[in-house]
Amino acid sequence: MHALRQTSLFHEHERAGASFIEHHGWYIPAYFTRAQEEAQQLLKGAGLTDMSWMTKLDLKGYGLKTTPALSAGCAWCLGPQHYLITCKPPERKSVIRDLFSFPVPQDLSLPPPIYLTDMTSVYAQFLLAGPRSRDILRKLTSFNVYALENLACGQTNIAHVHSTVLRNDLGSVWAFHILVSREYGESVWEAVLHAGHEFQLTPFGLDALESIGSDT
Amino acid sequence: MSFLIPCPHCGKRSVYEFRFGGEVKTRPEPDAPDAQWMEYTYTKANEAGVQKEWWFHRSGCRHWLQALRDTRTNEVLDAFFPE
């Protein structure tokens, strides 16, 4: 099979004139206009990019009483004994190795300590970044994004859709990953762009993301 | 109605984020008398005061929690994940 994976926003990007490249087996926009302009707009106001290609793993089980230690990726606590791992696709293997490196339980009557479900396809993932990103989010959610610390997460509704918000700043630039169930992808993407119109929010591609020093 | 519910995982959130799940009741044993099943299935205490209720944090962590709410003031005295 030589098919590439499409994110829920593939056609949205097409309409916006995206130039696609293959990225870890996905069709991802490299740029929409020019990477430099997109990066500047992001740093000046705000930018929005499709990160659905990121690997997302759902972890549940009694083995998660503390945050799992990982050599790559991030672990986000979604509830008691419930974590979401985000990492780059090539890191998936090492993350899983980290997770299942614990000693085999002595008592074989006990159930497995961690249950893993790959959620990569389940969530559309966008990155809203820039100094005005919070001012855009406050137009879409009652969740207090101003109080969300870096590397912390919250679950809330964004544009009336259940979302997981992960704050993971790009250096000193505010940056929020927004995860929504894939079928809502286009709808929420459009709502975020609409709310960001006030701050000239524009979509940006992988090139701009890399140009501001993000490892993709 | 715009009171806050302190979700044990997400913190204080608007009641609009939650789905009400009714009063906390004990389910009868399978062979319990019909009257007991009747009571459990169809009746509510509807306390004018503090009552223990189910709430589902639909827009947040998607967990069921129990809350002690004063139905006269809508003050939520406590909210917790039941063991």
Place this chain on the structure above:
Amino acid sequence: MAENSDRFTFQFEGKPVEGRSGDTVASALYRAGRRIFIRSFKYHRPRGLLCLAGKCPNCMMNVDGTPNVKACITPARAGMTVSHQNAYPSLEHDWLAVVRHIDWLMPVGWYYKTMTHEWSWHAAEPFIRKVAGLGIAPEPGNGSKHYEHAWSHAEAAVIGGGPAGLQAALELAQDGAQVVLVDDQPELGGHLRYSKSKKADPAAMIAELRSMPSVEVVSQAYCFGLYEGNLLGILQANPYAGTIERLIHVRAKLVVVATGVYEVPFIFENNDLPGAMLSTGVQRLIHLHGIKPGRSAVIVASAGAAGEVADDLRTAGTEVVAVVGPDEVISATGSSHVTGVRTQKGQLACDLVVMCGQRVPDAGLLHQAGGNLTWNEERGAFVPVDLPPNVKAAGEVTGASLFRATPLPSKPEFDKRSFVCFCSDVSTSDLRDGIGEGFNHIETLKRYTTLTMGPCQGRMCQLAGIGVCAHETGRTMAETGVTTGRPPNPSVSLGALAGPRHHPIRRTPIHHAHDLSSAVWMDMGEWKRPRYYKSASCNSEQACIEEEYRAVRERAGLIDVSTLGKLEVKGRDAGRLLDKVYTNRFSDLKPGRVRYSVLCDEAGIMLDDGTISRLREDHYFITTTTGNLDFVYQWLEWWLVGTGWDVHITDVTGGRAAVNLAGPRAREVLKALTPCDLSSDAFPYMACREAEVSGVPALLLRIGFVGETGWEIHFPADYGEYLWAELLDASKAFGIRPFGVEAQRLLRLEKRHVIIGVDTDALSSPYEAGMAWVAKLDKADFIGRNALLRQAEVTPQQSLVGFVMKDDTVPQDGASILVDGTLVGRVTSTRYSPKNGKAVGLAWLTAKSAAAGGEIQICVNDRTATAHLVQGAFYDPAGERLRM
């Protein structure tokens, strides 16, 4: 002559009006000579500027297409378009002003008194709608302008940007609190902006507040509600170009209400004439806008109260003809503008009547918050007391600095043209008549006369109304009391409440491929689904659907079922949970097998159905109906709480595309794409296998909603369009085509497969629906077992039955059913069945009629059509085609 940089023009009624920087729409129009700003709600009386503070209803206009904008607090901007409302053709020459001269025909409560026949209202309504009321709502989808929502979280919210509000905000911010300061005027400063006798200058405080990052200043915004949990509704006008209003939900730990006081008019005949203005309004015109308000003024004030405004008027060049006490005034004279004042001492000529009215605490928010308003005789005001915790009052709203301007209750002159309520033209005599008719409690008087119910929400009229009521009923002000304050106050446009219309839409991973196949869409909750596909060979919807139907029955069809809810249930106790919650048994289901089941509540009512596949020992896969995913997830989680069982439920709906390939040739198509052995021996009906399809990892379920051999294929959503295209490609040679929801509904109806929630309702049990087989009563326990045990013992009261029409009639879903002229049931689903050559359907019938069998009459429009009841499916009753 060089154009002044601070001058600009905007349009009023299509003509240019000059504005200067700092102007509001109202001040610019006043400077340009306009005196009539609105025609009154009921009598079309001319009205002019009164408060100039956004507290009264006298200057509401249509600004850039938005009706009911208060012109006196809306900054004028170059290029804006302003027009009048509730007058035809113009404010000066309003044909409808004829109503003004027949006001005696319209006593208080005249709707109730005159519209005593149904026809009378129908006859009068079109005219009344035309002549009475406020502005005209804009057409939907009007232009590119929109409304916005926003949320704000603060330790403290301060309402009011006057000296007290500024002080409170500053102190809170200096203590380190995050503060939101809300003010309804174009600029901060409150009465210090125009009342020059006060020495304080707010500029320094304002500058300091603006410099503090922990303070968010929201100007030109009013707070319309203080709700439970200190939630504030704030409406901000024009937050940025292209936005009409922004509704901000502010959640604050502490709310400081510093809304100050406003001034209310005196009651005398013609007190509503243009030119009769409140003293603070006059001061605003003079100090904020540099406008000379008139040539000569009579000031109405109690002793000693006129000094400040008299000085201001003289400085502005207006002659002060006289200062008269409120009790001395008999009436204002003039027809469309004040020409004088008739007093007990004689007639005074003037073009301005300045009323130094009673100051009233703007305490509505405190009342909403649960505080009480109690009468204070000395201050002449209802003052806020008993405030709830975390709500505070600051400054003049507390009433602390008030004094009484006139004794209350005063002895009013009863006259049809002495107005108490300017919003809906309620006069003193209307109030007296209402009280005389028995509405003598302030709350009933309010409802009968609409006093306090207009756009100003009682700001102008409440105190005077209470005064009249107290006087007429012989009670004191305290005994009469205030009416309950409720949000919203002031009113809020529906557009602002609706917000930016971000209606969520759910699209399947194959959505765009359907567009390419000319799908005709339908909404299923938030989902978009192809209802059918337009086909070049079919000229009607019905023909397209039938073609899709025939493809499935004769060859094969492909339908996108990605909207099914999909749940992964993992853990050692997964089977135990499913046994408890579903009516069927799952702990004994073998891996690789699928079983259908329904969910019931404790009353035995069917809530949902779906298939459950066991993939591995500790891993099940559930599908739910499209609309019930959230419910089923919550239901399973709820029954899991507190059990301590090892079960983990994950919603993977978005991550899986699902298609159903069904029909006699389905196997041939699929065989070309997958290494999986599809023969019935290796892959029987109600089995599931994991295998690659066109190289995509997939889960195949051999199930048959449409009644043909088929596979429901679940696979990663990211390959949705790819695999859909692969399947269509492989199908080409077989004449296979995609089919939509309509064809699917027809196909399943022929098989008599019930759709929970369509063919069943909130009272349907499996026994009544003819699905007794789903209830495994021999299980020790499951949700609904107790109720179902009882139901198994009794004869059901109603039954879901199948029928076939006798003639070519196709009834409608929901049609009534008669037997011997008596209503005995209703149709739930019915379609024309190509297989039967007649319409077939499902219907609820009383048990007696169902047992009798034979014929029923179904209502179709104005006649009835005959159908006969049939047992079993309308198509392949033995289910052989599913197992081929």
